[in-house]
Structures are given as C-alpha cells and as structure tokens.
Amino acid sequence: MRRILFLAGLTAATACSSAPAQPARLLAPTAPKLIVALSIDQFSSDLFEEYRPVLLGGIGRLSRGAAFRNGYQGHSATETCPGHSTIMTGSRPSRTGIIANVWYDLSQSRSDKAVYCAEDERIAGSSSLAYTVSPYHLRVPTLGDRLKAVQPVSRNVAVAGKDRAAVMMSGRAVDQRWYWDGKTFATDLKGAGMPRAVTAARTAVAQAIAQDRSALQMPALCQQKSRVVSLEGGGAPVGNGAFARKAGDARNFRASPEFDGATLALAAALIEEMQLGRGRSTDIISVGLSATDFVGHSYGTEGAEMCLQLFSLDRDLGDFFRLLDSKGIDYLVTLTADHGGQDVPERKREQGVPGAARVPASLFASAMGKAIGARLGLKGPVLYGDGAFGDMYVDRALPDVDRTRALAAAVGAYKAHPMVEAVFTHDQLRATKSPTASPDKWSLVERARASFDDQRSGDLIVLLKRDITPIADTKSYVATHGSPWDYDRRVPVLFWRREMEASDRTDAVETADIMPTLAAALGLAVDPRSIDGKCLGAIPGIACPVR
Numbered sequence: 001m002r003r004i005l006f007l008a009g010l011t012a013a014t015a016c017s018s019a020p021a022q023p024a025r026l027l028a029p030t031a032p033k034l035i036v037a038l039s040i041d042q043f044s045s046d047l048f049e050e051y052r053p054v055l056l057g058g059i060g061r062l063s064r065g066a067a068f069r070n071g072y073q074g075h076s077a078t079e080t081c082p083g084h085s086t087i088m089t090g091s092r093p094s095r096t097g098i099i100a101n102v103w104y105d106l107s108q109s110r111s112d113k114a115v116y117c118a119e120d121e122r123i124a125g126s127s128s129l130a131y132t133v134s135p136y137h138l139r140v141p142t143l144g145d146r147l148k149a150v151q152p153v154s155r156n157v158a159v160a161g162k163d164r165a166a167v168m169m170s171g172r173a174v175d176q177r178w179y180w181d182g183k184t185f186a187t188d189l190k191g192a193g194m195p196r197a198v199t200a201a202r203t204a205v206a207q208a209i210a211q212d213r214s215a216l217q218m219p220a221l222c223q224q225k226s227r228v229v230s231l232e233g234g235g236a237p238v239g240n241g242a243f244a245r246k247a248g249d250a251r252n253f254r255a256s257p258e259f260d261g262a263t264l265a266l267a268a269a270l271i272e273e274m275q276l277g278r279g280r281s282t283d284i285i286s287v288g289l290s291a292t293d294f295v296g297h298s299y300g301t302e303g304a305e306m307c308l309q310l311f312s313l314d315r316d317l318g319d320f321f322r323l324l325d326s327k328g329i330d331y332l333v334t335l336t337a338d339h340g341g342q343d344v345p346e347r348k349r350e351q352g353v354p355g356a357a358r359v360p361a362s363l364f365a366s367a368m369g370k371a372i373g374a375r376l377g378l379k380g381p382v383l384y385g386d387g388a389f390g391d392m393y394v395d396r397a398l399p400d401v402d403r404t405r406a407l408a409a410a411v412g413a414y415k416a417h418p419m420v421e422a423v424f425t426h427d428q429l430r431a432t433k434s435p436t437a438s439p440d441k442w443s444l445v446e447r448a449r450a451s452f453d454d455q456r457s458g459d460l461i462v463l464l465k466r467d468i469t470p471i472a473d474t475k476s477y478v479a480t481h482g483s484p485w486d487y488d489r490r491v492p493v494l495f496w497r498r499e500m501e502a503s504d505r506t507d508a509v510e511t512a513d514i515m516p517t518l519a520a521a522l523g524l525a526v527d528p529r530s531i532d533g534k535c536l537g538a539i540p541g542i543a544c545p546v547r
C-alpha cells in the first residue's frame with residue numbers, strides 16, 4: 001500500500017526547543033507525563049470487532065491494553081458534538097448541555113433560529129452555518145480544565161478534523177487548539193500565535209490538495225470487499241472507491257485517509273514543538289480523527305472505502321505511537337468514538353437485513369410542519385428540526401392554542417408513521433429520571449433522557465426504527481448515524497500504557513467513565529457528584545479512589 005508521508009515529512013521539519021521550566025510536579029508519582037485522548041469519529045464497536053483481528057498497527061497496539069468492546073455513548077442523539085462532549089468531561093449530554101450538533105432557540109432575535117453546538121451566537125454576525133467557534137455552550141469542565149485549575153503549568157492541547165471535536169474535548173483552559181475549517185487548520189484562540197508545526201502542516205496539506213491523487217493500493221481484504229452497490233436517492237454507486245481525486249478537491253481530501261494522516265502529523269509536531277510530556281507535570285493532547293466519519297457518510301461502512309480508511313489509520317497511528325516511543329515519553333492513551341454508524345441500507349439489505357430503508361422526504365421536520373400547517377390552517381413553518389428525527393420544535397410565533405394543536409398533530413403524525421419507533425415530549429423527558437443501570441440495559445426513554453436539556457431540547461423527540469437511514473437524497477451523503485440503536489451507541493473504549501497488562505473486557509461501560517479513569521491515573525480528585533461517569537476498576541496500573 002502506498003504510504004502517505006505526512007508524519008515523516010512534518011516531524012522532521014520541526015526543530016527541538018528546550019523543555020519549559022516548570023515548578024510543578026506530578027500529582028501522583030505514578031502519573032503518566034502525557035495523556036493522549038483519541039477519538040475516531042464514527043468508529044463503532046461493530047467496525048472495531050470486525051477489523052480488530054487484522055489491524056496490527058496503532059489500533060492493534062491499543063487492543064492489547066485494557067480493551068472494552070462494549071463502551072457506550074449511551075444517549076439517543078448519537079451525533080458528533082454530544083459524543084465528543086462526553087469523552088473528556090465524564091458527563092452525559094444531559095449534563096454537558098450539548099444535546100445535538102444543531103438545536104433550535106426560537107427565542108433568539110436573529111433570523112436563523114438554529115444554533116450550532118460550538119458557536120457563540122451572542123457574537124454579532126454568527127449564524128449556525130457561518131459561526132464563531134467557541135466552547136460557550138459546554139456546561140461542564142473538561143479534564144484539561146480541571147487539571148490546569150490545580151496545575152496551571154500543565155498544557156491542554158487539541159487537534160482535530162472538526163472544530164466541535166477539538167472544542168468539546170479540550171474545553172476552556174486551552175493552550176493550543178487547531179481544527180480543519182474546510183480549507184486549512186485554524187484556531188479560535190486569540191493571541192496564541194501560530195506554532196511552526198501548524199505552518200508546516202498547512203503547507204504540506206495545501207501541497208497535497210493541489211495535486212492529483214491516484215488510487216490507493218488495496219490490501220487483499222479490501223479487494224474482497226470491493227463491489228459496486230447502487231443507491232436509491234440519486235447518488236452515485238459506492239463500494240469500490242480507492243480515494244483517487246483531482247487536484248484542488250478539498251472535499252474529497254477530507255473524506256480520505258490522508259486527512260487523518262495530516263491531523264496526526266500535526267499532533268505529533270505540536271507534541272515535539274511544545275515538548276509535551278517532557279515537563280515536570282502531565283500534559284494532555286486530545287486528537288479528533290474525523291476521516292472515518294466522512295468516509296462512512298460518503299461511502300457507507302462495509303465497502304472497500306472504509307476498509308482502506310481503517311487500514312491506513314491503523315498504520316498512521318502505529319507511526320504516531322512509535323514517534324512518541326522514540327522520544328522516551330511516558331504516555332497513557334485512551335481511544336474511543338463519538339458515536340458509531342450504520343451502512344447504506346441498499347447493502348444492508350443484500351447482507352440480510354430486509355427492513356433496512358431510507359426515509360421519505362415527507363418525514364423531515366420542514367415537510368411535516370408544512371403538512372400539519374395545511375391541515376390545521378396554520379401559517380409559517382409550524383415545525384423546526386434538523387432532519388427526519390431527533391429534537392423538533394413547534395413555532396413560537398403561533399398563538400398558544402395553535403401551538404398545542406400543532407404539537408398534538410406532530411406527535412400523532414410521527415407516532416403513526418411505520419418508520420418511527422417512539423416519540424417523546426419535552427414534558428415526558430423532564431419527568432424521567434436519569435438512568436442508573438448499565439448502559440446496555442437502558443430503555444428508549446432513558447436513552448432520550450440522557451440527551452435531554454430542559455432549555456435546549458425540542459418540544460418533541462422523534463426516534464426512528466432500527467435500520468432506518470434518515471437520508472432520502474444520496475447525492476451528497478449516503479449513510480449516517482444519530483439513532484438510539486446500538487450500531488450508533490456502542491463504541492470501543494481502549495486504554496494503553498507501556499507495560500500495561502492486556503485485559504479484554506466485555507462489561508458495558510460509558511464513554512463518560514473515561515474522564516474519571518484518566519483523572520485517577522493522574523491522581524486528580526474529581527467530585528463524583530459533578531459527573532455521570534465512574535472510574536473504571538481493575539485496569540492494570542490505574543487505582544480508582546476509595547470511597
């Protein structure tokens with residue numbers, strides 16, 4: 001397979017600077033010097049288990065640490081922003097406040113009523129599409145925020161393919177935060193200056209995008225998966241792609257293994273330039289690897305494309321860890337995902353899931369609102385929502401009596417639809433207790449409760465049936481996630497440190513358990529009442545606090 005040489009090229013270009021003088025020391029004598037928190041966007045446990053036997057690079061290495069195959073992003077709104085908000089905060093979306101990628105605030109005066117999870121809509125000119133990146137909506141501190149509060153010399157750094165991944169994993173007390181903005185690596189931090197690592201990464205990526213890219217060579221396993229599948233909804237067939245692209249095609253760069261290669265190279269170069277893990281206190285770097293998600297959305301999860309992506313990412317992660325090894329850094333890695341995903345329904349049907357289907361356009365909130373408006377004689381959009389499922393909001397411009405009628409009509413219409421599993425109202429979720437059982441046992445209403453925020457959640461929450469894909473038009477994205485089903489909720493949770501004994505764990509845990517577990521490794525006290533997760537016991541080398 002042809003190598004993509006971002007890692008080698010970038011790290012050679014960064015010169016060593018001496019470690020900063022640090023008066024602080026480790027909170028616990030056994031604490032690692034660097035926490036590396038990795039999120040692979042859309043990396044379901046289904047994919048992890050399918051590929052685990054053949055991934056012998058970085059993912060293979062982590063699989064031989066403490067490997068939980070039954071990790072859960074337990075909430076129902078299995079999207080990127082909520083998922084990333086759980087990983088480093090120890091909290092579910094109901095506590096982080098990040099209930100979706102986009103929600104609606106019908107009380108705001110701007111014409112765009114949608115709110116992007118990582119924007120600050122108080123800033124003039126911000127909209128949900130052209131927004132000002134900010135952690136404004138995150139209601140809780142991250143591990144980095146907590147560590148820096150007691151050890152200000154610790155560094156908290158984030159690099160990601162998406163702004164929301166970088167923001168939600170790092171929080172507010174952040175030294176460097178860089179994310180892909182569609183064209184290049186950018187930051188929302190003012191006055192932080194541009195590290196040489198970023199300048200080099202920007203140049204390397206610009207050069208890569210400016211050139212034609214020939215098809216990647218396929219490992220034998222991916223060749224076996226290479227088969228054309230036609231799609232409903234007007235999109236091009238998928239299944240046999242190998243990431244060839246024309247010069248200047250930044251969109252397809254993003255949906256290719258090179259994107260993660262570039263993100264990891266930037267992370268490695270920042271570690272080197274900032275001397276992370278070489279001072280006297282522990283540093284944290286969060287890395288959001290987004291290409292798996294763009295590949296999944298563009299091609300589905302069971303074709304040659306995802307196969308190539310995972311082999312490439314595994315190899316790049318192996319290179320990344322070897323680089324840290326060569327510097328002699330004592331690092332603790334955690335790897336998880338913000339949510340899982342499911343394959344295109346056309347291929348799922350071929351593979352024995354007869355009920356797999358796409359929603360009709362009539363199921364989208366905008367179309368439903370129009371239909372209800374026509375039936376009840378109401379003006380305006382009636383219903384606001386970001387698609388065919390999730391949080392939906394009844395127009396506040398309607399008189400109260402009409403809002404009540406519209407809500408009843410919407411609940412009734414969705415409940416009656418054969419592709420809808422359940423509809424919960426705001427009042428119903430407010431009256432539901434947060435789940436306390438293990439996340440594999442949560443009922444549907446408990447999953448929805450874990451995504452609920454009294455201020456931000458919709459008037460109704462629509463959950464689609466299993467194996468339903470909420471994409472009708474396949475000309476852009478063809479597959480997605482966001483459901484309360486385990487293909488979207490179940491993700492790997494891996495911990496690895498040199499000389500950690502391997503343990504293969506089948507117990508069901510939450511991604512909210514990651515932060516308190518890392519805090520225990522650092523010797524950092526966390527008030528258990530301030531989070532939803534718990535320190536994971538019996539991980540070799542990590543001692544949970546005794547209560």
Ligand SMILES: [Zn+2]
Binds near residue numbers: 041042079083293338
């Ligand atoms: Zn995602």
